[in-house]
Amino acid sequence: EVQVVESGxxxxxxxxxxxxxxxxxxxxxxxxxxxxxxxxPGKGLERVSVTNLGGVTYYGDSVKGRxxxxxxxxxxxxYLQMDGLRVEDTAVYYCARVYARSYSPLWYMDAWGxxxxxxxxx
Amino acid sequence: xxALTQPASLSGSPGQSITISCTGTSSDVGAYxxxxxxxxxxxxxxxxxxYEGSKRPLGVSSxxxxxxxxxxxxxxxxGLQADDEADYYCCSYAGSSTVLFGxxxxxxxx
Numbered sequence: 001e002v003q004v005v006e007s008g009x010x011x012x013x014x015x016x017x018x019x020x021x022x023x024x025x026x027x028x029x030x031x032x033x034x035x036x037x038x039x040x041p042g043k044g045l046e047r048v049s050v051t052n053l054g055g056v057t058y059y060g061d062s063v064k065g066r067x068x069x070x071x072x073x074x075x076x077x078x079y080l081q082m083d084g085l086r087v088e089d090t091a092v093y094y095c096a097r098v099y100a101r102s103y104s105p106l107w108y109m110d111a112w113g114x115x116x117x118x119x120x121x122x
Numbered sequence: 123x124x125a126l127t128q129p130a131s132l133s134g135s136p137g138q139s140i141t142i143s144c145t146g147t148s149s150d151v152g153a154y155x156x157x158x159x160x161x162x163x164x165x166x167x168x169x170x171x172x173y174e175g176s177k178r179p180l181g182v183s184s185x186x187x188x189x190x191x192x193x194x195x196x197x198x199x200x201g202l203q204a205d206d207e208a209d210y211y212c213c214s215y216a217g218s219s220t221v222l223f224g225x226x227x228x229x230x231x232x
Contacts, residue, residue, distance in 0.1 A: 035221070037223070043225075044125065044211060044223055044224065044225040044226040045160075045162075045168075045211050045213075045223040045226065046125075046223065047220070047221050047222070047223065050219050050220070050221070052219060058218070058219045058220065094167070094168065096168075099173070106156065106173065106174065107154075107156045107158070107213075107214075107215035107221055108156070108158035108170060108173040108174070108213070109158070109160075109168070109170065109213075110170050110173075110179070112160075112167040112168045112169075112170075113167055114165065114166060114167045115167070
């Protein structure tokens, strides 16, 4: 069964940086569309970023210019580098695979992790 | 782009049917038949329940069904069971490699 596992969350001061990891099993992150989604306390799901097959990443307005996605093919891992963290970035962060057929995304997520918690607080 | 609109909460008794609505616009739900639904319990990974509006992944009970009319998608859960109690989120493609989520619906089985 394909799966992803997130890690790297923690408690960080406002203005600080954190890097989250998303390790995939039984599929290649560089041959799939991948998404980061977050859920703030008491809130719904929010798209953070979508990365396409070519490695181009589209960011949500709330994180644009502060967050950066990268991939390490040798480790089959996607990363979310979060800089300039704000209190409102506090959330559980999930990564997921966007299912594709013949390399065309069908825009549903078929493999999710359990998430990693990021708390931004002084 | 705003989040899709879902009722914050719904409840039903075992055996009953409930329908969760997900209202978007002509730029997302109404434009693409690419609505998916996820079941989410605290501390767990979200689980795909419906994709492409009405298709069920292998292993998902036939009690779950999806539909779309205009700018509104719906998830129906028939024959409610205690195990169905969870948060449910809709998601729609919105163009330009963007997806929008609904605010989530907390389903309580009485």
